[in-house]
Amino acid sequence: MSEEDMMEEGGTIKKFMYVNRRAPYGSIYALESLEVVLIGAAFEQDVSMLFVDDGVYELKKGQDTKAVDMKNFSPTYRALEMYDVEKLYVEKESMDERGLTQDDLLVPVEVMTSAQVAELMEEQDVVFNF
Amino acid sequence: MKFAIQVNEGPYQHQAADTAYQFTKIALEKGHEVFRVFFYHDGVNNGTRLTTPPQDDRHITNRWMDLAEKYDLDMVVCVAAAQRRGVVDDDEAKRQGKDATNIAPRFRISGLGQLIEAGIQADRLMVFGD
Amino acid sequence: MLHTVNKSPYEKNSLNTCLRLASSGSAILLIEDGVYAAMKGTSVAEKVKTATQDKKLYALGPDLKARGLDEGQVIDGVTVVDYGGFVDLAAESDKVQAWL
Numbered sequence: 059m060s061e062e063d064m065m066e067e068g069g070t071i072k073k074f075m076y077v078n079r080r081a082p083y084g085s086i087y088a089l090e091s092l093e094v095v096l097i098g099a100a101f102e103q104d105v106s107m108l109f110v111d112d113g114v115y116e117l118k119k120g121q122d123t124k125a126v127d128m129k130n131f132s133p134t135y136r137a138l139e140m141y142d143v144e145k146l147y148v149e150k151e152s153m154d155e156r157g158l159t160q161d162d163l164l165v166p167v168e169v170m171t172s173a174q175v176a177e178l179m180e181e182q183d184v185v186f187n188f
Numbered sequence: 189m190k191f192a193i194q195v196n197e198g199p200y201q202h203q204a205a206d207t208a209y210q211f212t213k214i215a216l217e218k219g220h221e222v223f224r225v226f227f228y229h230d231g232v233n234n235g236t237r238l239t240t241p242p243q244d245d246r247h248i249t250n251r252w253m254d255l256a257e258k259y260d261l262d263m264v265v266c267v268a269a270a271q272r273r274g275v276v277d278d279d280e281a282k283r284q285g286k287d288a289t290n291i292a293p294r295f296r297i298s299g300l301g302q303l304i305e306a307g308i309q310a311d312r313l314m315v316f317g318d
Numbered sequence: 319m320l321h322t323v324n325k326s327p328y329e330k331n332s333l334n335t336c337l338r339l340a341s342s343g344s345a346i347l348l349i350e351d352g353v354y355a356a357m358k359g360t361s362v363a364e365k366v367k368t369a370t371q372d373k374k375l376y377a378l379g380p381d382l383k384a385r386g387l388d389e390g391q392v393i394d395g396v397t398v399v400d401y402g403g404f405v406d407l408a409a410e411s412d413k414v415q416a417w418l
Contacts, residue, residue, distance in 0.1 A: 070308050077415070079335070086272075087196075090229055093268060097300040101308065111335055151338070176341045179415065180319060184307045187315045187416045188196060188229065189409040196418070203350045207324070210380075211408075214401040220409070312408050315416040318325075 072183035074103040078113035080188070082132070083123065088116045089131050091188035096134070099141035106145040106182070108175065109167070114152045117163040135165050149175050191215055192310035193225040194303065196317030198233035199248035200241070205234050208316035209251055216259045224262045224306040229317070232275045235265040235295035249292050256294040263295045264302045320345045320411035323352040324418060327362045332417040337365065342372040345407055347399070349378040353387060356396045363393055370395030378404060
């Protein structure tokens with residue numbers, strides 16, 4: 059069904075951005091916000107995920123949670139593609155502050171400057187924060 | 189204006205539940221519509237009827253209930269977050285084999301889809317958290 | 319866009335990130351512990367004052383009062399609003415970003 063058909067039927071498509079600013083495991087926000095993204099995928103909105111500040115740590119490779127006895131939910135980021143959530147953006151400044159490069163991340167992302175992130179945020183219809 | 193309100197924190201622990209309440213109350217008094225108040229993360233704890241706060245301080249859960257009563261407000265507690273934290277209604281008690289319920293009146297337990305729907309239907313999503 | 323910042327600039331980096339990512343012409347409302355950043359004479363005052371040059375800065379009056387902060391000592395260019403003003407700001411902007 060084309061976007062126009064969806065709109066005509068009253069099916070709104072909004073630009074949804076999920077803003078991730080927290081490290082994983084130290085708090086539940088990263089995990090529970092991911093759960094929103096997965097459920098939200100069924101609603102076929104125009105979804106982007108933005109990783110800023112400690113949120114970039116959510117995407118770090120090599121998470122091994124056996125010794126802390128918590129669920130390792132990092133593989134879920136690789137599954138996002140299957141849910142048609144493909145627009146993952148990371149702020150360069152946040153990465154640089156934390157000594158991370160794209161090679162450290164477990165999924166392909168688009169790295170943006172702060173100015174680009176600011177512009178991207180302005181383009182959204184709804185922004186979720188956790 | 190049609191608002192959707194997301195409350196990420198429990199009563200008393202953080203000011204989020206208070207600020208969310210004040211915002212919602214004033215918005216309604218000003219004649220705006222509040223499509224839904226969605227309680228996520230520890231926010232689900234706003235919806236338990238078992239709290240006994242000190243007599244000389246605000247009763248957060250009762251305050252939400254009174255507001256919902258006055259304006260026919262839809263207050264939804266996220267089922268996944270509620271299961272993790274032990275906020276239970278009759279259906280959940282039956283389904284999960286729990287020997288008690290603790291949901292407060294005027295709150296209902298439902299899925300994350302309710303948050304997404306609120307994001308789609310409302311003009312503004314307000315997020316209150318830590 | 320309306321940006322809200324609810325944490326103290328000394329507790330979290332939320333104010334810094336907000337100032338870095340808020341576009342020119344945005345509105346920024348300091349609420350809860352975020353109102354500490356509205357006061358003159360702190361180590362972040364200069365940064366906040368600079369922000370008033372191209373953004374509209376606000377602080378939530380009830381939160382200032384609760385914390386014993388004198389409205390008269392708020393940085394020039396930061397407007398104090400009440401909850402009604404908060405609702406108006408949210409209604410007037412096209413969307414709201416909560417920097418938690």
